[in-house]
Amino acid sequence: MLPTDLVIFVCLGYVAILFAVAFAGDRRARRDPSGWLSSPLVYTLSISIYCTSWTFFGAVGSAARNGFEFLTIYLGPTVVFVGWWVFLRKLVTVGRVYHTTSIADLISARFGKDPTLGALVTIMAMVVTAPYIALQLQALTSSFQVITFHAGAVTAANTSLEPDFTTAFWLAVGLCVFSIIFGVRNIDVNERHHGVIAAIAVEAVIKFIALLVVGLWVVFAIQGSPAAVFENAPDNLVAPDDTFGLRWITLCFLAGAAVICLPRQFQVTVVENSSESQIRTASWLFPLYLFLICLFIIPIAVTGLTQLPEGSNPDLFVLTLPLNADQDMIALLAFLGGFSSATSMVIVSSIALSTMISNHLVMPLALRFSIAPAASPDAMRSFILGVRRASIVFIVFLGFLYFFLSGASDALAAIGLISFCGVAQFLPSLVGGLFWRNATHGGALAGLVAGFTLWGYTLFLPSFGGAFLMPESVILHGPWGIDWLKPQALFGLEGVDPLVQATFWSLFVNAALFVCVPMFSEPTPLARYQSRLFVDVFRHQADSELSVMRRTARIADLKHIANRVLGAQEAFALFATKGIPGRRSVIASDELISEVEQRLAANVGAATARTLVSSVVTRETISVEELKRLADETEQIRAYSAELERKSRQVEVTAAELARANDQLRQIDLQKDEFLSQVSHEVRTPMSSIRSFSDILLSDPQLDPERKQRFLRIIQNESIRLTKLLDGILDLNQLENGDVEWEVEYFDPNSALDQAIESCEALASAAGVKLTRKGKVPRCRVSGNRDKLAQAFINLISNGIKYNTSANPIVTVSTSLRRGVYEACVADNGPSIPESERERIFVRFARGPMPRKVGAGLGLAISRQIVERLGGKLALADSKSGAQFVITLPATNRSPRGDR
Amino acid sequence: MLPFIAIILLFPPIILIFSKPVALFGLPLIVVYLFAVWAVVIAAAFLLSLRLGKPDPADNEPG
Structure with a gap:
């Protein structure tokens, strides 16, 4: 046992150090905004508020009860961070570029700066976070009670202690004070809190060292070696049989979703981010942090199970093990580690939620019902700050109230995973909003409402075991005894782990509605425009709103609003840097209006800022053409x-x-x-x-x-x-070339043939060739030129005479008329023309296989040209001996003009 | 690629292969496997972040 005074003294000293760090961090950040406070290391340490007291104490308990299951809570985030460029990078860039202040702000801004969505997300976040804060308070009080218990820690851990609400109350007060002092001092366009982040980083280091020291002490001082730890380990830590099933996958998924969607994680990961190099480093450093934290969880759990008496609360092994061995210093360090992990979580959660509450719940209502003071410029500003402070107190004491009502019941132990499942409902809207252009406000709203309702019905309300809203009979038999509506076996889905079931139903319906509703509704122009900004964040950073939004407002009116919300000083600075002359009639530029809206958004949320600015804007058009151009x-x-x-x-x-x-x-x-x-x-x-x-x-x-x-x-x-x-x-x-016009007439082709034979008779008799004529046909007409046709005949006949090497040379000319086709055949009994030469002989200068006889080699080419010009054909007919040329010409029996 | 490899290695059925009551260096196989995969994934992410980014001074926005 440690003396109570000592513990309190150490706690106060620790808190004093935190105050100092936060104060110094704030001052330093103001002097040098990009100093080491923006370093990737501090950023990563701040993300590690993911490890709350639920990790510090609860992970050991979980390992002792359920074996490896606790690892899922850290493997999920590891996958998300290691794959940061898939999703995280885009999310963080959107948050940085558009000065997002919270997850509610991001979702509402993405879907057309819709106030309803912002309010809904805020309420959901509140419902999910309050029990989580209660869990931290419980961890703080019970660890305090155990470490100061007069009869010794082991006895304390064995008896079920009445929760000490006085301690819890004072703790809550202290946390409120810290959060208010460093979280709500200023309203900044980026909504970053350097002092708090510095303190959180210190706390991350403390809890890390504390767990490491306890772990090392357990492994090497108590057990001796890592192998010795597992000698007496229970089965589920050596060879788990059913750990790696659906529940394993579901838990990994939920943890991965939670590390983005939990309001406090969103705050430190997205809102406090100032550069991409931060997230790049965090992509491996944060998993490494988780890895080292987890390394000693199993040894501590095993040792606790084997060395402490039966029935000890495994959630407090981290504390009771050193106490049992009278290692007071280590116990104190462990207590401090738990203290720091719980406080950091409460502080950041309350700050994140206070921003959400004031921006998305209180301010819209205050403006609508004109509650907000408008009298003096500073009144509005102090009103906002007041709202935020009140919100912090409200959140923390909501957690306290929850703790007070549920007491020491087991309901709190499971709240971690229930919260994870609750915030996972934001995931479809978040992911869809960033990657799916056609997602609409209606889809997001329907998905969120349905998912949240199902979560409440199947998981959250049954977790009270019948103590709150939902009576036990409903859990066991369904409402009004309807079996298939049983919360933990919806639609008769029995035999599945309730958490897996709730996750499946809520996220399935959520995502389905998110995807299906847009099929039946059209996004508003503003939502369309915002979707373009968010989805294409890497492509259009330079593109300003100007080309799309055309708004007209008087500067004086804008100034008035800015004065009210931002305070006179900041408003003056804003307008001064823009170099705007103070004359009343001057019309503000689109750029200025957007700038003012952005500044306002940091203070009162995007939706409210838009309402405010719209109230003085006299004309607003979103250029549909421009929008189309950008969207297309x-x-x-x-x-x-x-x-x-x-x-x-x-x-x-x-x-x-x-x-x-x-x-x-x-x-x-x-x-x-x-x-x-x-x-x-x-x-x-x-x-x-x-x-x-x-x-x-x-x-x-x-x-x-x-x-x-x-x-x-x-x-x-x-x-x-x-x-x-x-x-x-x-x-x-x-x-x-066909350039010469022939004299075209109708003539009897026989006359041309007669003419040709006459001309060749001399040649034939000189060469001793017998020229015969067979089968004279009746008179007919062909159209063309007689002399040309005669020339073609002469060429053929003279060829037959010239190339005839037969001993008894004969050239036979025969004609026939069949079905309007005049056919003249010139055959000789000379050498036949080989197959390969059949086409070639009609080519210019080609001669038959007759080297002895020399001709120009043009005759056949000319003849073929003539016949083709007359519309006929000149071909070499198949014959057994000699060459047989056939001219075919289309002919008519009677000339329309009569014979010449 | 990295997150997908991690998912495949850490999810059933692959992980079931290693869920056997076998000891490695006196430690249960599954413990060694889980933490080894985890450590390798982190190391890979570290190397990747070195490769991906010489930090760009332009994206250090004051704040």
Whole structure:
């Protein structure tokens, strides 16, 4: 046992130190705002108010009773912080950029600065926090009682002590005083409390050291080694069978949600945050803190279970173990650790809640019913501060009252998890609000109300065991005996842990409503605008409200409001920095109005600030076009990139087409080159013979006349051949380009054939080829030019004559007329044309497989061009021997104009 | 990635593998496993935060 006076003296000394630290922190912060008080280390330590006395004492108790389950409370937050960039980073950035003052402020601002939502969240937070504060008070009093119990600590822990409400009362008073002095001294646009944070950091260090010292002492002084600890450990700490089930998952999830959603956690994590580097460090340092805290929980629990007498309260092992071994100093340190963890939690919770209550409950009502004093500029400001102070007292004593009423009942022990489940109801609105553009105020409201109601019905009210509002019969048999409405087995869901069940139902309905209601309602323009600001916080930090909100207000009116709320001095400073002349008629800029609203929001909450400013704004339009532009920006970017993609595909297609065209051009170019070289080759042969013979004639005048004659004939023949060749090229060119207009007439193709045979008869008889004509058809008409067709026939027949190497050469010409198609066939009994040459022979300069005979190689090409121009076809028919060319032409039986 | 790996390792069914009455260095396996995973996750987060940020002086807003 420790003497009461000593304990009180140590406590007071500790509190005095805290006061000093807070005072020094405040002063230092005012001198140097970005000093070490904003360092990531202090920030992380302040977050560790997550470890309340529920951790300090309760974790050991939980480990002794339920094995590893206590770890979930620290693993959940570890996952959240380690994955900070998933959610926490966005949340913290939103809070920092838009000067969020509390979780209620954030939710109400996100959904159109809605006062109802803010009030609802505040009330929920109050209901959840008051029992939690009561739990801290209970821990404080019982630890105080145990450590000062005259009959020794072990006896104290064994007997059920009457709670000492006097101690609790004075504790509550002390906490109020501290919170009021350092939490509500100033109203700041960022709502940061450097003094309090400094004190909290010190407390975090104290409780950390205390638990570490107790843990080390237990492991190495009592047990000897870590392995020895587990020799007598109970089963659920060595090989738990059913710990890792649904309840494990649920608890991890709830703890992860709570580390964001608990008002005090939101306060230290989001509101007090001043830079991203803080959260970056906290992402590993805070889990490390939790890790080290947890390291010794199990050894302490095991040792307590094995060394202390049966029936000792496991919640107080941290305290009773050292007392049992007469280690008074360690016991005192442990007591101090518990003291600091409880006080820090109460202080921050009450400050966070007081801001919420004054901003979202009292101020809106006060303004609506004109309770707030408007007489002098400073009255309003002191009114707000008064409200906040009163709120702190109200919260703390609400906790005290709860403690007083529930007494030492077991209801308090479970309140930690019940609170977690309660605040987890904020999660859908918070996460959805930050990531889902279309979330609406209606959805958030419906989700919160339903989730909170279900939480109360399935978890909170039954936790009293029938003592409060809900009688025991309802818990056991359902209201009015309706079985499926039993709070702990809703809809007949039996056999599931009540906490898991309550978490599932409340969050499921909450999230479902949050998602479904927006399908039936439209967000207001303001909510739409706020959603854009919050969801795209990383993209639009530079974008100001100006382009969207157009408001008109007189500066004097604005000044009046600012004076009332902010106080004359601050208001003057605000307007002075803006360089606004004080003339009455001057209209305030959008920028100034927004600035004033933001300042007001820090004092009275976003919703109230908006009401206040709106009261003097004479005209407000939210430019729908601008809003659309901003809201659609993402869509536009998406559409733009899709467009780009489409265009690049088009470009690819075009490029491919161009490449193809280029290939064709190259090929044509190649053909042209080939053609030119062929032409020059063809021209060169006769030219060179002409030249050589003329050279001979010129150089040798004494040449005998006979030879001279022969040479001249050769020259003439070659010239003729040359002329023919050039004529042929010219013809072909004209035919191919189709530039020459033919004289078109209806004529009998037989007459053209007769003409051709006549022309070739001389050639045939000279070559000794027999030319026969078979199957003369009746008269018919084709449209075109007789001479051209005759030329085509001549080419074919002369080819047949020229290339016929048969011993008994015959060229047969036959004609037929079938179903309007005139067919002329020129066949010879010369060598047949091999399969591979069949198409090639129609190409310019291509000759048949007859190296001996030399022609220009244009005849077939020209003939085919002519026939095609006449609308017919020239083809090589299949034949067993010789070549057989067939010309087919469309024909009519009678000419409309008669025969010529 | 890190939080998801942590979740997978710390949630059933993976965790059930280690929930056996086996001792490692005289400590129950499950205790060693839980705290080891935890420590590794913290170390990974630490390395990640070093990698992610040379602290940017621009985002130190006065306050």
